[in-house]
Amino acid sequence: MGNDNSSAITIDVDRNNLFYYSGETVSGIVRLNITEENLKTREIYISLIGEIGYTTTRSVPDGKGGSLSRNEYYKRQFYYKEVSLSGPSITQQEFIYDRGRYAWLFQIPLIENLPPTINKPDIFPRVRYFLQVIIDKSWYTSNKKYLTVYPRVNLLENPQCLSSSIFKFKNRKDIKVKATFNKLGYISGENIQFTLEIQNPRKILILHNNLSILKCYQIAKRFNKCIVYKTILPKIVNLTNEHIMERFSIKIPSIRFPPSYKFQRENPNIFVHIYYMLKLTVKVEGIFTNFHIKVPITLGTEHNSDLSQQQSFNPLSISYSSNSQQSIFNDDDPPPDYDSVMQSLQQNFFSHL
Incomplete structure (x- = not known):
């Protein structure tokens, strides 16, 4: 809606979930209700x-000989499409809309290869999409209609x-762990x-085992990560067995996660990379x-009935060397570089063909 009491605008789209x-193509209808003045x-x-x-952080003087950290907030458009509802005035004269109700249908295409929506629209860092009605009046500002957009x-x-x-992996107490995944997509x-x-x-006493899914993303130069799912694995709890082997099948929550994707423009600040770690x-x-x-x-969006059954007879292998530094991890440690690990996996994959 606008911020003037004499007119109100609503935007309705063809999908209730706004996805x-x-x-x-985003299709919908714009309704204008003029209740008082023309x-x-x-x-x-x-x-x-x-x-x-x-956001970026910079230091500013605090007036006492020291400095304070200040967050600066930035917004960068990477996609813009507009559709005229009234049609431009050829004579540059103003149209006059009397009191009453008006409605316009619209269709706006989304191009291929757009980055996914990340985070809520009022949270930094973020990737967001929205519809907005514009009237060339200085007093008028339309509210935004937020959409969720994912690439395929x-x-x-x-x-x-x-x-x-x-x-x-091997730790300092000579415990060796081997995890074999049937796939990584x-x-x-x-x-x-x-x-x-x-x-x-x-x-040595094995207390328990956790499996987490981490969502990692970089927007511009800002890196963030969060746990989107975590569970304690059954069966291996308080064991001292010399040899333990268990098979697990853990279901990923059936909610819509933004898919793994990288998006970049010539402007280095228009950069989005989202990926996931187990x-x-x-x-x-x-x-x-x-x-x-x-x-x-890799989290994708396209389902294929054969994917869950696909199994390779030549599993790829990645070993983690053990020393005192590598055996000490902190939950705040950044994950390993995704591109380098995936490049290693890809090279090993083709070497097995």
Whole structure:
């Protein structure tokens, strides 16, 4: 709605969930209700805007010889489409709208290869999309209609993420952990299937094991991560067995996650990279003895009935060397560089063909 009491505008779109894939068309209707004075304007139009928001921090003098940190907020448009509703005035004269109700249909296309919506529209950093009606009056500001937009990510286009992979680690107490995943590409609602094998020659107490899904994203130069799912794995709890091997099938929540994607423009500040990590934590009795294995995965949007059954007979293997520094992990540590790990997986994948 506008901020003038004599007129009100609403925007309705063709989908109640306000969700669109890139490449689709946003259709809807704009309604204008003029209740008091006539409205004079040269043009009324609706725009669809894609925008990133990020913050930077700089030091400013505090007036006492020291300094304070100040957050600065930035918004950058990477997508803009507008459609005229009233039609421009050829004579540059204003149209006059009498009191009453007016309505206009609109259609605005979304191009392919747009970054996914990230975070709520009022949170920094973010990627957001919104519709906005514009009237060329200085007093008028339309409220925004926020949309959720995701690119289509087909896992079949990333064959390396559909192969089995092995991740190994050894700690200072000679405990060896091997995790074998049947694949590293998933969609929401699928099961993560993997086998966990533990060699425990000194029979140290294995307390329990956690599996987390981390959402990691970089917007401009700002990096963030959060846990979107976490569970305690059953079966391996308070064990001192010399050899442990269990198979797990953990279901990813059936909610719509923004897919793994990288988007970049010539402007270095228009950069979006979102990816996901599985974090497998093996809690072991003692100090600095826990395992934290981070596994890069791809979350897609396209479902194929054969994907959940796909299994490679030549699993790829990645080993983590053990020393005192690498065996000490902190939950705030950034995940390993996604591109380098995926490049390693891809090279190993093609070497097995």
